[in-house]
Amino acid sequence: MKKNAEDISPLTVLIDSHPASSSALKTVYDWKSYLFALLVLVICNGSAWICKDFLALTNILMIYLIGILIVVFKCGKGPSIFACVLGVLSFDFFMVPPRFVFAHSDTQYLITLLVILMITLTISGLMVRIRYQTETIQLRENRTAALFTLSCKLAACQEVNSLLETAVEHISHIMDCRVILLMPDQNKLLTVRAGLESGFVLTPSERKIADSVYHSENRSPQETKTFSDMDGLYLPLMVSGNPLGVLGVQPLHQDSLSSEQQHFLQSLANQIGASLENARLAEESQKSRLQIETEQLRSALLSSVSHDLRTPLAVITGSASGLLEPENRLSAKARQELIQDIFDESERLNRLLSNLLEMTKLSTDKIRLKKEIQPLEEILGSSLFRLEKKLGNRPVKTMIPINLPMVPLDSILMEQVFINLIENALKYTPPDSPIEISASQEGTFLKTQISDHGPGLEKDDEEHIFEKFYRGLKTGTQGGVGLGLAICKSIVEAHGGKIWAETRRDGGASFYFTLPLTTKTES
Amino acid sequence: MAAIYPTILMIEDEEHIRRFLRHSLESQDFRLIESATGAEGLTLAASHHPDVILLDLGLPDMDGLEVLQRCRSWNTTPIIILSARGKDQDKIHALEIGADDYLTKPFSVGELTARIKVALRHSNRPNAASIETVFKSGSLMVDMQEHRVTLNDQPVHLTPTEFKLLAILVRKAGRLVTWKELLSDIWGPTGGDSTHYLRIYISQLRHKLEENPARPRYLITEAGVGYRLNVD
Numbered sequence: 001m002k003k004n005a006e007d008i009s010p011l012t013v014l015i016d017s018h019p020a021s022s023s024a025l026k027t028v029y030d031w032k033s034y035l036f037a038l039l040v041l042v043i044c045n046g047s048a049w050i051c052k053d054f055l056a057l058t059n060i061l062m063i064y065l066i067g068i069l070i071v072v073f074k075c076g077k078g079p080s081i082f083a084c085v086l087g088v089l090s091f092d093f094f095m096v097p098p099r100f101v102f103a104h105s106d107t108q109y110l111i112t113l114l115v116i117l118m119i120t121l122t123i124s125g126l127m128v129r130i131r132y133q134t135e136t137i138q139l140r141e142n143r144t145a146a147l148f149t150l151s152c153k154l155a156a157c158q159e160v161n162s163l164l165e166t167a168v169e170h171i172s173h174i175m176d177c178r179v180i181l182l183m184p185d186q187n188k189l190l191t192v193r194a195g196l197e198s199g200f201v202l203t204p205s206e207r208k209i210a211d212s213v214y215h216s217e218n219r220s221p222q223e224t225k226t227f228s229d230m231d232g233l234y235l236p237l238m239v240s241g242n243p244l245g246v247l248g249v250q251p252l253h254q255d256s257l258s259s260e261q262q263h264f265l266q267s268l269a270n271q272i273g274a275s276l277e278n279a280r281l282a283e284e285s286q287k288s289r290l291q292i293e294t295e296q297l298r299s300a301l302l303s304s305v306s307h308d309l310r311t312p313l314a315v316i317t318g319s320a321s322g323l324l325e326p327e328n329r330l331s332a333k334a335r336q337e338l339i340q341d342i343f344d345e346s347e348r349l350n351r352l353l354s355n356l357l358e359m360t361k362l363s364t365d366k367i368r369l370k371k372e373i374q375p376l377e378e379i380l381g382s383s384l385f386r387l388e389k390k391l392g393n394r395p396v397k398t399m400i401p402i403n404l405p406m407v408p409l410d411s412i413l414m415e416q417v418f419i420n421l422i423e424n425a426l427k428y429t430p431p432d433s434p435i436e437i438s439a440s441q442e443g444t445f446l447k448t449q450i451s452d453h454g455p456g457l458e459k460d461d462e463e464h465i466f467e468k469f470y471r472g473l474k475t476g477t478q479g480g481v482g483l484g485l486a487i488c489k490s491i492v493e494a495h496g497g498k499i500w501a502e503t504r505r506d507g508g509a510s511f512y513f514t515l516p517l518t519t520k521t522e523s
Numbered sequence: 524m525a526a527i528y529p530t531i532l533m534i535e536d537e538e539h540i541r542r543f544l545r546h547s548l549e550s551q552d553f554r555l556i557e558s559a560t561g562a563e564g565l566t567l568a569a570s571h572h573p574d575v576i577l578l579d580l581g582l583p584d585m586d587g588l589e590v591l592q593r594c595r596s597w598n599t600t601p602i603i604i605l606s607a608r609g610k611d612q613d614k615i616h617a618l619e620i621g622a623d624d625y626l627t628k629p630f631s632v633g634e635l636t637a638r639i640k641v642a643l644r645h646s647n648r649p650n651a652a653s654i655e656t657v658f659k660s661g662s663l664m665v666d667m668q669e670h671r672v673t674l675n676d677q678p679v680h681l682t683p684t685e686f687k688l689l690a691i692l693v694r695k696a697g698r699l700v701t702w703k704e705l706l707s708d709i710w711g712p713t714g715g716d717s718t719h720y721l722r723i724y725i726s727q728l729r730h731k732l733e734e735n736p737a738r739p740r741y742l743i744t745e746a747g748v749g750y751r752l753n754v755d
Contacts, residue, residue: 350629370747374722377737381729382744384737398737402730406719412747437737 033075037083040067045090052095061112064091068116072123084120088113143264146174147271154275163279164194167272172198175265176252181237181272182210183245190214190246200232200250210234210246233257235266237273244276309352312345319345351423355483358416359468359490369410369494376404376439376446376515379411383418390426399438407446407515413491414515420484421450421511429454429508445497445514452510456503465501488513529643530554532573534564534590535605536583540628544577547632553639561585565593568600575642576602577635578622580613588617595621601642605630615748618701625699641697641754658693660754663732663741665693674732684709685728688721692742692752701749725750 044067048060064087071083092102092109150170157163164181172179172195180195180202190210192202202210213234232250236243247269251257257265319338323330330338377400384396425435433453440447457465464470466489469482492499492513499513531548535541536559545555556571558564561582568576576594580587591602604617604625614625623645624638658665662675670686672679681689691708692700702718710717725744729736743751 346629372722373719375726377726377729378722378744379746380737381739382746385739385743396738398735400737406722411744415746 033079034082036075037071037079037086040071041083041086041090043067044087045094048091048095057095060095061091064088065116068120069123072120073127076128077121077124080120080124081117084117085113088116143267146170147267150268151271151275154272157275158279158282160276160279160283161193163272163275167275168195168198171247171249171265171268175249175261178232178250178252180248181245182214182248184214193245195248200248202248206232206234206248210248214243214246233262233265235262235269237269237276239273239277244273247272309349312349312352315345316342316349355420355487358487359483369413371408371410371495373406373408374411375406376400376409376448379409379414380418380437380439382411383415383422386415387419387422387426390423394426394431395434397434397436399436401440404439404446405441405517407517409495409515410491414495417488417491417513418450420488421513424484424511425450425452425454425509428452433508441517442514444517446517447512447514450511451504451508453506453508455509456507457501457509462501462503466499528552528554529574529639530556530571531575531577531639532564532567532571533557533577534561534582534587535577535579536560536581537579540579540605543632544635548636548639551636559583561587561590564590568594568598573600574646575639576600578602578604580604580606580617588613588620591617591622592620599646601646603635603638603642615701618699618748619703623698637697645695645698658696660696660741660752665689667693672732679731681728681731685724685731688724689728689732689752692750696752697754699745699749699751703749705749 041064044064048063051060051063068080068083068087072080088109091112092106093100096103096106096109150167153166153170154163157166164183168179168181171177178195178198178200180198180200181193182190183193185191190207209232213236232248235247235249237245237247247265249257249265319341323335323338380398380400384391384398422435422437429435429452436449436451438449438451466485467482468486470486489499492515496516497514499511501509501511504510531553533541533544533555535544535557538559541557541559545557548555556567556573558567561584564576564578564582567573578587578590578594582590587604591604594600594602601623602621604614604622605628606614606617606625607628617625623642626635626638656666656668658667664673664676666672667690672681672686672689687709688705691705702721705721706717709721725742726736729739729742732741733739741753743753745751
């Protein structure tokens with residue numbers, strides 16, 4: 001019989017497989033079985049009475065034998081013996097002439113009684129054994145299913161806390177117990193991590209036991225048996241010989257847990273241990289990956305800081321010192337130029353720094369979007385307004401269809417995307433070449449295109465241009481850290497869109513990005 | 524208070540910023556008083572009755588927002604916030620609890636003087652009755668009394684809500700008006716957070732008033748905060 005793991009009832013796993021104390025077999029010894037045996041014999045007597053005139057006595061005995069065997073197959077030992085004795089007696093009494101008396105000559109039927117009794121006992125013994133084996137197999141199957149379900153559920157958990165919660169919930173369901181999980185905190189003190197809401201009461205003496213289970217050298221399951229007279233049972237969560245925590249179990253409807261159940265709990269505990277270890281390893285590898293990335297970021301940052309940040313600083317220091325020098329007789333025009341240089345370079349420094357800050361902000365914590373439905377036109381408008389000074393007389397052509405649907409976006413971040421893309425176009429194209437910005441709806445996405453009429457991109461650029469600290473092949477002397485487009489990419493992707501760049505056939509570069517028009521339910 | 528030169532109180536802990544502001548503002552005939560801490564700033568605001576207060580949000584002794592709140596509890600002097608980049612939440616909060624405008628560092632002196640002038644103009648005519656009835660900016664003309672709007676001398680037809688919205692922005696021309704203010708002014712305190720209605724009306728206004736709605740001249744969006752009606 002196949003059992004769905006979900007409907008394993010508390011009882012099926014709890015059944016103890018020792019025949020002496022088996023609750024399943026005990027139920028067979030009740031009065032109903034005896035009544036059943038009696039009923040079978042009454043029927044036997046009836047049919048024997050009908051057949052008594054045309055059947056030999058030995059064949060009539062067979063009728064009784066069939067009845068007794070039915071009882072043996074259906075019931076336990078007691079009713080079988082009862083049926084056997086009653087059968088032989090009633091055969092002697094009703095069938096063997098002289099009828100309705102136990103005659104002296106009937107003593108020979110004692111042999112019949114003995115033989116039938118022997119057969120009954122043998123068959124009954126076999127039956128009990130078969131029944132016990134079936135039950136054990138059933139029990140094992142249920143437990144395997146329970147273990148399997150647990151490992152499936154745990155594998156689905158990616159984070160330690162939810163893993164612990166799932167484990168506690170699962171075990172308390174299948175074992176009909178209160179369950180807690182204890183794990184060491186930073187100070188190596190065991191603390192309850194899951195399962196307190198079940199009403200598990202952890203008394204100081206029990207905490208001591210949990211501690212000793214966690215710290216003791218010998219942590220075989222038998223060891224913990226010594227505590228089975230306590231309220232709870234405490235098992236270590238072992239992984240390759242090291243304890244990760246302790247599983248505490250308090251049975252709800254039993255005084256103590258049998259050794260079978262303890263063994264089973266230990267295998268559950270081992271399963272949890274293995275899953276915990278997996279989760280821990282996954283977290284660790286995630287951490288180290290992050291560390292490597294930060295390390296790379298840092299080295300790239302250092303190398304770019306040394307050049308890109310120092311150049312404008314050098315200009316500022318140089319120009320300012322020139323202005324400060326009292327002996328220098330600068331013409332008004334020269335002074336004006338130096339001052340203009342200082343101003344321009346400060347602006348450049350500011351841009352570099354704010355991009356750096358933005359990037360660290362975007363990469364350190366997951367971007368939290370404040371999405372609001374709004375027309376794209378509005379964001380484009382405010383971006384262009386902020387760029388007013390830099391745009392100067394540069395022709396900017398905007399083509400936004402009047403019926404373009406509104407789109408959910410984080411206005412501040414999206415403004416940054418427009419500003420970075422437009423600034424990028426300004427930087428790498430001739431001063432008078434036009435910039436075109438258009439938007440259109442494509443299915444459930446809104447596609448924006450920002451095109452320039454500059455030299456376009458190299459094939460390599462198209463692939464890598466959105467990577468952190470990547471500088472295009474034709475950047476030449478233009479200062480920059482290579483973060484502006486990387487910022488665009490993280491922002492657009494956080495919105496669920498895509499960003500890419502192409503060189504158009506007529507030479508200029510086009511930057512595209514899409515934004516989903518519908519807000520997906522965020523996980 | 525009625526000094527010949529407008530008095531500006533500057534509450535800013537950064538010595539260098541104070542110096543460059545002092546040089547540039549004094550050269551433009553503003554009288555400047557300075558304070559490096561919030562506490563001193565509050566005392567000076569009470570004793571000197573400045574015409575405009577420039578307030579930095581990052582002060583050593585107390586939160587700039589607290590200075591703003593205490594200031595607002597007893598006077599209505601225009602306050603312009605000078606804030607560092609990337610603190611949009613602070614900016615919005617500051618505007619909500621009574622700041623008149625904000626400037627993100629770094630800013631140019633030109634920008635600052637323009638904002639100070641707008642603030643002074645508004646504080647000089649404190650009540651609605653004395654507001655000029657005709658507003659002009661570029662080719663846009665708004666006659667508040669007649670409810671008439673013209674663009675290049677051509678009349679523009681606005682719906683009542685659109686006009687209401689424009690009127691609020693005109694009344695605070697040059698100053699930043701937060702979404703919250705606009706919503707509650709138009710739809711009352713129950714206006715709530717339905718900023719997307721506002722965006723639709725602004726978009727409609729832009730399509731009627733702007734030459735290129737994607738590159739507005741008059742109705743400027745301050746991303747994440749609100750709108751500003753640009754004056755030339």
